[in-house]
Amino acid sequence: MSKKQLIMESALELFAKQGFEATSVQQITEHAGISKGAFYIAFKSKDELIIGLIDHFLLEFISEIDHVVKNQNDDHKLLNEFYTAAFHSFQKHSDFAKIFIKEQTQTVNEDLISKMHHYDKLIDKIILQMLERLYGEDIRSTKYDLIFCVKGFINTYAHLFLFFNVPFNLSLLSQSLAEKTYLLARHSEITFISEELYQTLNEPWDENITEEQIIEIIEQKIEEVEESTVRESLMLLKQHVQEPSLSQVIVKGLLANLKDHPNCKQISYLLRNYLGL
């Protein structure tokens, strides 16, 4: 086994137990039976190690569930197989899965956040593909909610068999979740995550948008909308972006004017982030 692999396996075990932040490089090298220097030959930093782990295992996870969705031709078995594949993958690499679930929210590192976001989108794509194949037009308005439910189910139940040392019947679990997914797909009608909201969520969060870009988007929006309150609010906000002059409370009010207009949620979000509110 290469030194890199040895380190990764040792780190995996310790990260799973204690979390990333709470595990020191010293502990990892001691556990792997190597020196501290050897660690820094294999990895440039502790951060590079966790990024390596995430890459390695998430790619495997994604390729496994993708394989199921692409190759299981029997629609009646698909959902079940999907959950089974997901949970098997989690079980096979339970140490990694623990880290993944723990660090999903915890992470501070910028690179890691965007990496996670990227993989999350890939997973969404696979789930969406599966749901659209199974239910097609029937779930046109609820498909994004369904994606979140599927991911929520996996997360919630993965928690159980990862953090409790109890014997689980994974096949029964998969059946149960397949049934739940089917029920929601067939019967649920209320849309919470609309197409537009989903797009907004998937935008890179903090990616520094320039003044020019935001002005351009505002101008475009001004041409689109007709309602006078919204138009005027947008024009005032545009001026404010170009040359800050309004007090914070007024800006908030103008943003509130946009809030209820169906097509202005995104721009309201962008502006709020851009202006640091």
Place this chain on the structure above:
Amino acid sequence: MSKKQLIMESALELFAKQGFEATSVQQITEHAGISKGAFYIAFKSKDELIIGLIDHFLLEFISEIDHVVKNQNDDHKLLNEFYTAAFHSFQKHSDFAKIFIKEQTQTVNEDLISKMHHYDKLIDKIILQMLERLYGEDIRSTKYDLIFCVKGFINTYAHLFLFFNVPFNLSLLSQSLAEKTYLLARHSEITFISEELYQTLNEPWDENITEEQIIEIIEQKIEEVEESTVRESLMLLKQHVQEPSLSQVIVKGLLANLKDHPNCKQISYLLRNYLGL
């Protein structure tokens, strides 16, 4: 505002952004505009601070959802009101909610784990009460799965409005989750979390069980079961607990014999933990 409150609010903000481990006492005191010494007058340690935060806010959260369940007499509104109350509470104390969601898995501190477990059980109890009132006997076999689904929904969607700076329509979200909960309660039939599994999950995990206790449980089980394989396995395991004599692989095999017997999951779990496997 008392010094204690001032510290708690400052800490809340920083913990929400960076997590508990990554935030130093120095940062907290600087942010609060006080000295390091003043911090240690108000709190004995950094750990005591987070425990204080958890206690303060979780008790409030729990009392709020409990109030809704106990006082909303219209069954048709109950689910909706429940989700609304939960999300409002999360929104009102969004900094705390972020910490709560982050530290749910991350925490290493022993006291904090058992505290979280305690509050989790309280929340379960409230949800169960609500579900039983609404659906009674219809959900006898699926009620524990429903609890997990409800908690999963809250977690999954809370993630959205906590970590994305997007304007959400919480009332629509509550309606949508109420519909989903209703659908699952009315139509889902497969039980994954059985009464027994639920009990096992809610046992204190590592609480050191004595040899006497485990022997007693085994003996009780031996009398219950009839199948000879299981009986003999239990008897051998009992001997092994009293006087270790079997190799690890044999013990594993004996435990595997119990695995499929429906009433032996708990004992298999206890033994595995007790024997350190």
Place this chain on the structure above:
DNA sequence: TATACTAATGACTGTTCGGTCATTTGTCAA
């Protein structure tokens, strides 16, 4: 003003952290 007492300070301690690098060890071909 003098005294007594509490509240608050921040320099300090002992550790531990991630990361570096001069030195040693191991492994080749010559």
Place this chain on the structure above:
DNA sequence: TTGACAAATGACCGAACAGTCATTAGTATA
């Protein structure tokens, strides 16, 4: 056996950590 090179070491660094305590500032009473 030698010399050249790579692999590995662990003592060491500055920084940051949680927590302490002698000292000072602030306040109320006599």
